[in-house]
Amino acid sequence: MQAQELEKKQASLQITGMTCAACANRIEKGLSKVEGVEDANVNFALERATVTYDPKKVDIAQMEQNIQKLGYGTLKESIELQISGMTCAACATRIEKGLNKLPGVTQATVNFALETAHVQYSSGSVTLSDMQKKVEQLGYKAVPKQEQGDPAEHRRKEISRQKRKLLVSAILSFPLLWAMVTHFSFTSWIWMPEIFMNPWFQLVLATPVQFMIGWQFYVGAYKALRNKSANMDVLVALGTSAAYFYSLYLSIDWATMASMPGMGGHHAPSMYYETSAVLITLILLGKLFESLAKGRTSEAIKTLMGLQAKTALVIRDGQELSIPVEEVAAGDVLLVKPGEKIPVDGEVIEGSSTVDESMLTGESIPVDKKAGDSVIGATINKNGLLKVKATKVGKETALAQIIKVVEEAQGSKAPIQRIADVISGIFVPIVVGIALAAFLVWFFIIEPGDFASALEKAIAILVIACPCALGLATPTSIMAGSGRAAELGILFKGGEHLEATHRIDAIILDKTGTVTKGKPELTDVIVQGIDEADFLRLVGGAEKNSEHPLAEAIVSGIAAKGISVPSSVEFEAIPGYGIRAIVEGKEVLAGTRKLMAKFDVPAEAAFETMNSLEQSGKTAMLIAVDRQYAGLVAVADTIKETSKEAVTRLKALGIQVIMITGDNERTAKAIAKQVGIDHVLAEVLPEGKADEVKKLQAQGKKVAMVGDGINDAPALAMADIGMAIGTGTDVAMEAADVTLMRGDLNSIPDAIYMSKKTMGNIKQNLFWALGYNTLGIPIAAIGLLAPWVAGAAMALSSVSVVLNALRLQRLKINHSE
Numbered sequence: 001m002q003a004q005e006l007e008k009k010q011a012s013l014q015i016t017g018m019t020c021a022a023c024a025n026r027i028e029k030g031l032s033k034v035e036g037v038e039d040a041n042v043n044f045a046l047e048r049a050t051v052t053y054d055p056k057k058v059d060i061a062q063m064e065q066n067i068q069k070l071g072y073g074t075l076k077e078s079i080e081l082q083i084s085g086m087t088c089a090a091c092a093t094r095i096e097k098g099l100n101k102l103p104g105v106t107q108a109t110v111n112f113a114l115e116t117a118h119v120q121y122s123s124g125s126v127t128l129s130d131m132q133k134k135v136e137q138l139g140y141k142a143v144p145k146q147e148q149g150d151p152a153e154h155r156r157k158e159i160s161r162q163k164r165k166l167l168v169s170a171i172l173s174f175p176l177l178w179a180m181v182t183h184f185s186f187t188s189w190i191w192m193p194e195i196f197m198n199p200w201f202q203l204v205l206a207t208p209v210q211f212m213i214g215w216q217f218y219v220g221a222y223k224a225l226r227n228k229s230a231n232m233d234v235l236v237a238l239g240t241s242a243a244y245f246y247s248l249y250l251s252i253d254w255a256t257m258a259s260m261p262g263m264g265g266h267h268a269p270s271m272y273y274e275t276s277a278v279l280i281t282l283i284l285l286g287k288l289f290e291s292l293a294k295g296r297t298s299e300a301i302k303t304l305m306g307l308q309a310k311t312a313l314v315i316r317d318g319q320e321l322s323i324p325v326e327e328v329a330a331g332d333v334l335l336v337k338p339g340e341k342i343p344v345d346g347e348v349i350e351g352s353s354t355v356d357e358s359m360l361t362g363e364s365i366p367v368d369k370k371a372g373d374s375v376i377g378a379t380i381n382k383n384g385l386l387k388v389k390a391t392k393v394g395k396e397t398a399l400a401q402i403i404k405v406v407e408e409a410q411g412s413k414a415p416i417q418r419i420a421d422v423i424s425g426i427f428v429p430i431v432v433g434i435a436l437a438a439f440l441v442w443f444f445i446i447e448p449g450d451f452a453s454a455l456e457k458a459i460a461i462l463v464i465a466c467p468c469a470l471g472l473a474t475p476t477s478i479m480a481g482s483g484r485a486a487e488l489g490i491l492f493k494g495g496e497h498l499e500a501t502h503r504i505d506a507i508i509l510d511k512t513g514t515v516t517k518g519k520p521e522l523t524d525v526i527v528q529g530i531d532e533a534d535f536l537r538l539v540g541g542a543e544k545n546s547e548h549p550l551a552e553a554i555v556s557g558i559a560a561k562g563i564s565v566p567s568s569v570e571f572e573a574i575p576g577y578g579i580r581a582i583v584e585g586k587e588v589l590a591g592t593r594k595l596m597a598k599f600d601v602p603a604e605a606a607f608e609t610m611n612s613l614e615q616s617g618k619t620a621m622l623i624a625v626d627r628q629y630a631g632l633v634a635v636a637d638t639i640k641e642t643s644k645e646a647v648t649r650l651k652a653l654g655i656q657v658i659m660i661t662g663d664n665e666r667t668a669k670a671i672a673k674q675v676g677i678d679h680v681l682a683e684v685l686p687e688g689k690a691d692e693v694k695k696l697q698a699q700g701k702k703v704a705m706v707g708d709g710i711n712d713a714p715a716l717a718m719a720d721i722g723m724a725i726g727t728g729t730d731v732a733m734e735a736a737d738v739t740l741m742r743g744d745l746n747s748i749p750d751a752i753y754m755s756k757k758t759m760g761n762i763k764q765n766l767f768w769a770l771g772y773n774t775l776g777i778p779i780a781a782i783g784l785l786a787p788w789v790a791g792a793a794m795a796l797s798s799v800s801v802v803l804n805a806l807r808l809q810r811l812k813i814n815h816s817e
Contacts, residue, residue: 008038011060011104011125013049014075015042015067019220020232021420021471022428023072026224030070034058045475060104060125071223074122076106081117081131083110085140098138102126117142128326129394143327155291162288169213169281172205176274177788199251199271206273210244214280232466234428236283238435239462240276243787246455247271272452272787279463279791286795289802304403304486307378312343315387328393336386344377345392353384405493405739406486414495416762417474423770431465431777438781456787460780464790465773469797473765476805481758484809489726489742490751497737501721501755503702507650507748508681508693508715510707511661511668514725515675515745516637518708520550522557523618524634526609533563535631539623540565541583542590546573550619553635574598578621589624596622596629603629617670637671644675646745651676653752656701660684660692660715689715706740706748723748750813761808765801772797 018024024044031040031049036057042049051063064074083095092110095117099108104125110117119131128144135142179196195201211218217240220233250271312328313335314321320335325343328334333349336342342355354366357379366382369375375388377397394400435458442454478495485492492498512518527535540558543551544565558565568581568588577598578591589599593610596603601624610632613620618636622629650657658679661668668682681692689705693715696703705712705719716722716736724736725743740747776793779785785793 008052009055009103011051011053011063011122013051013060013063013067013122013125015047015049015072016075017072017220017223018044018047019216020044020466022224022232023220024471027067027070027072030066031063034063034066037063043475044471045479055103060122061106064106064122071220071226076120077123078118078120079128079131079144081119081135081142081144083115083117083135083140083142095135095138095140098134099131102130102134105131127395144324159288159291162284162291165213166281166284166288169209169277169284172209172213173274173277173281176202176205176277179274199247199254199273202271202273203248203251206244206247206277209277209280210240213284214240214276217280232428235431235462235466236279238432239459239787240279242455242462243272243275243279243459246452247273247276272456275456275459275787278788279459282788282791282795286798289795289799304399304406307341308399309341309343309378313337326394328390330390330393332390332393334388334390336381336388338381338383338385340381342375342377342379342381342386342388344390345397346375346377346388346390348373348375348386349389350387351385353386354382356380356382402486402491402741405491406482414474414478414499414762416499416759416766417478417495420470420474420766420769423470427465427470427773431462434465434777434781435459435461442783453783457781457783459787460785460790461777463787463794464776464780464785466794469769469772469801470766472798472801472805473769474762476802477758477762477765477808480805480808481754481761484811485751485754488747488750488754488813489740489744490747490754491726491739491741492751492755493737493739497721498755498758500702501704501738501751502759504655504704504721504752506656506658506696506701507704507706508658508660508689508696508719509677509745510689510705510712511659511663511671512637513708514706515643515659515671515677516639518637520553520619520635521638522554522560522633523636523638524613524620525631526606526633527631528606528629530625530630535623535625536561536563537566538583538586538588538625538630539590539633541568542571542579542581542588544568545571545581546579548573550621550635551579554621554633557635587626589627590621590633593622596624599624599627601627601629605629606632615666615670617667617674639671639674640743640745642744642746646748647676649746649749653749655752658692658696660689662686686712687714690718693718704748706745708743723751753813754811757811758808761805765804768804769797769801 015027018027021044024042027049028040028042031037031042031051034053036054037051038054039052040049041051049063049067053063067074083092096108096110099105099110099117099119102121104122106120106122108117108119117135121131132142175196179202214236217233217236221237224234309325311322312325312332314323314328315333315335328344334343334346338353348369348371350371352368352370355369355375356366357376369386374391375386376399377392378399392398395404438461439454439458442457443449443451447453474495478498482492482495482498485498492501509515525532525536536558540555540563543554545568546552555565566584568583570580570582572580574580574591574595576592577595578589580599581588589595589601593603593607601622603622603624606622606629610620610622613632613634616636618634620632620634622632624630647657656679657677658681659668659672659675659677660681661671662684663682665680665682668680672678672680684692689707689712693703693705697720702720704721704723705715706723706725707713707716708725712724716724721738722736723738723740726739726741738751740751772793776785776790780790
């Protein structure tokens with residue numbers, strides 16, 4: 001089974017030519033029918049298809065052909081690579097064949113004379129790094145020369161084209177609108193040039209709008225009908241064509257009548273050219289607003305990408321070279337000057353500084369870095385020169401992984417979207433049926449023989465019912481919600497997790513590294529008959545050589561107080577007891593009650609204090625100097641400053657909070673009491689954590705598990721929602737559904753809040769979209785809605801849905817909630 005899972009691949013294809021949710025549904029169904037395609041998910045708002053497939057049965061080229069057969073296109077990206085190391089034409093042929101075999105590469109051509117390769121490819125299926133690796137495997141080197149086909153640039157060009165079409169359409173439609181407005185009794189006072197009422201003049205204005213500006217609707221409708229389905233284009237083409245051709249018939253009839261003897265003064269009848277032209281203009285206006293707003297839903301991705309350094313200063317062959325960050329290879333040594341961004345993930349090999357990691361952790365205080373410490377790409381070096389060895393580059397860096405998670409979440413579907421998909425899939429044929437029925441009722445029953453009036457009602461129904469808003473309702477909210485969550489340090493791995501998070505009613509918190517900092521700290525110093533500074537200097541000297549984590553905490557705590565720690569002459573670790581060392585000529589003993597008894601040190605007076613400290617979850621050590629009791633020190637894994645506040649917020653939401661740990665019950669309960677947790681599961685083995693999750697689920701609870709370690713991974717995977725603390729391990733983050741980058745428990749109620757707000761936003765959008773269509777169709781059917789008003793309302797509905805989704809990007813988290 002695992003081998004089969006490994007064989008599956010995922011590709012992301014940028015789709016062009018979609019006009020509404022029905023298009024997305026059709027592509028999704030078409031791709032799902034292709035042999036070898038396991039799962040296909042088409043996001044109308046992102047204009048992207050995400051496909052899971054078996055590369056042995058199908059390749060990306062076949063999927064693209066399938067999309068083209070359905071009447072759509074895929075946006076190709078192309079890149080020019082500068083190739084070095086070629087010696088003859090055979091080298092060029094070899095590279096060309098190698099690149100063409102990469103999944104996602106449509107066409108690769110290598111020019112030996114120019115030493116360049118032109119590669120056309122699908123983004124999301126293959127990356128620049130993949131191409132460079134392939135060329136390197138063949139024994140050559142490739143660096144990007146110039147990039148083309150950027151999706152953002154494509155979107156900008158598309159918006160520019162839409163603006164031009166809208167401007168032309170508006171100029172041609174304005175005289176028609178002017179003529180229409182003067183038909184109303186309350187506007188009869190408005191002056192109007194006589195020519196505006198001439199049917200031939202109106203025909204000249206309306207024809208370019210109908211067949212040049214509006215040609216896209218005919219193309220879209222033809223493609224949809226050819227594939228036995230219907231979409232928004234079908235409704236628009238039907239409605240506007242009916243108005244245009246009926247007006248053309250009336251124009252010809254008027255001209256025939258006017259040419260007859262004695263009919264020269266025959267007045268032109270009311271035309272419907274303005275209905276078709278103004279409708280197309282309004283729909284184009286709505287689509288433009290929609291495109292502009294949709295572009296803003298991916299602001300979070302743009303913000304994250306903007307964090308990346310653009311260049312890196314690399315030391316190669318003893319020289320400092322400034323190169324694009326994409327060309328940095330693992331193992332390169334980089335120089336990072338004060339104030340500069342660290343280009344990639346790496347390890348400090350020389351120098352010391354403080355680094356601002358707030359973009360990743362949310363922690364505003366810069367972190368000290370020295371040789372041996374790891375650094376993260378896109379964080380900012382504050383004051384010292386650092387020499388860094390690159391460990392993770394390209395798509396392997398922490399920031400690239402975050403961007404990937406956010407992109408995947410924004411492109412995924414929440415289960416609630418399936419409702420909209422089903423409705424929009426059957427909506428258009430039903431609407432056409434309703435429009436036809438309304439036409440017949442008006443023509444034969446309500447106003448017998450009045451073709452114009454019946455046609456107007458049918459056109460209004462066709463236009464008001466376009467399901468664009470329905471198709472945008474869910475994906476735009478998911479994009480905006482997951483993007484805003486990412487800015488708050490919360491990474492949802494998919495729309496389904498964003499939807500499910502607000503349903504949880506029980507949360508299991510791992511203790512170490514989740515509720516607590518996961519790192520012991522010196523908390524108490526109690527001395528007897530000795531100066532505290534002298535006492536700490538001796539204790540530090542004794543513990544300096546110990547490898548025990550508690551000893552490290554004591555030495556760090558003493559150093560933090562500004563006390564210099566001397567070296568010991570003799571050092572002896574006594575397992576189960578403690579340590580013995582000679583520091584500055586004095587014998588220092590540090591350890592348990594048993595250690596004091598072993599060396600006949602009378603320390604009974606300190607036992608009560610020691611018990612008290614241990615009951616509060618601390619580890620206390622007795623200290624003797626020259627066989628005389630001198631005091632004690634206590635160390636504890638301290639709770640995070642925000643843990644208590646977070647637990648209070650979770651309880652206020654009505655969620656049961658449980659702490660789980662492998663520690664002894666006394667320590668666990670002491671920690672739990674400090675943060676206000678009532679339910680404690682102590683002395684639980686790593687494999688037992690998943691069983692505890694199962695027990696709660698058996699009680700009908702929706703359980704979230706929050707952890708940061710490798711031993712939490714099974715429980716994270718078992719829970720309804722697994723939340724990994726981002727400061728923890730990669731394994732925990734991989735097993736989780738949600739990653740809390742900031743290591744702050746407040747991120748848990750924040751994640752629930754974002755989930756609730758996003759789901760509320762989706763429901764508002766669906767209510768508006770469905771309610772609008774449900775109310776609009778009967779209003780149009782009874783004749784209370786002019787076609788041009790229906791067109792304006794239809795355009796407004798799509799824009800309002802997107803703008804409502806964009807409200808999520810401005811959400812503020814109030815921690816007092």
